[in-house]
Amino acid sequence: MGLIARAIEAIGIPTVALSIARDLTAAVGVPRAVFLRWPMGHPLGEPHRPAQQRTVIFLALRLLLEADGPGILLEPGLRWRRETYQEPDWGLLAQIPGSRSP
């Protein structure tokens, strides 16, 4: 997946990836990634848990907007099945400077 992210970024399209294998993602050199120490097959969390899944998307989109250089591997430290999730405040993304500049 990291190699595909690199190919897409190399053609000029920004990417953000999720990672469940930290060392591999770091070694491949992925432009932007959010690492989740979760079971394989669950990068966005548990089935039918929309708040959890959308929290992951929120973190990834925030990284997309805020990253100022390559190879950032964000580690939010979310624990597996031991967190409480709420619907993210999506309006916060519009306040990040990168999301407004034309």
Next chain:
Amino acid sequence: MHLLSRGRARARELWERAVTGLYSMPWVMQLWARWAVQRSQRLDASAAIPFVPFSGPLAQARAALVTTAGIHLPHQPPFDMDDPEGDASYREIPGDVDLRTVVITHKYYDHRDADADPNIVFPLDHFRDLARQGVIGAVNHRHFSFMGHIEGPHLERLIQETGPEVAAKLRADRVDFAFLTPA
């Protein structure tokens, strides 16, 4: 003879289930990641990581999803599970797909939860919702799906051929950013 081959198939199935069960444990996954780094010949730590800054606004950006979770439509050819070095091909997933109809061909992870809710590996329903809400501008009319277990000569094909091919398609679609998910 028939019984013997059936026994063998059953043994293989049990073995594969045991292995995917192991990878369901996050710490096993991290150990595997470390090992994969050590044995990989293709990783060059000095190679520059490509980077283009995102230029907003997000509310006008077109998003595309790329996954390596082995998702495809029922009528598309499944990924090759017989080649131990994987399959570097990809499937185009139409933007208007009903996620309840997609299937997963990927024996290297336990995808029972992803079968029940594909959004945990391919969050298309959420991206559609974000476009409706105006958080992002639009969801692209197509997305791309690979399988993640790719080694040997197929890795070369991914780097030289299929990865750049998907990148070119995303550029032709004027996609503003890609969201990538592993299995």
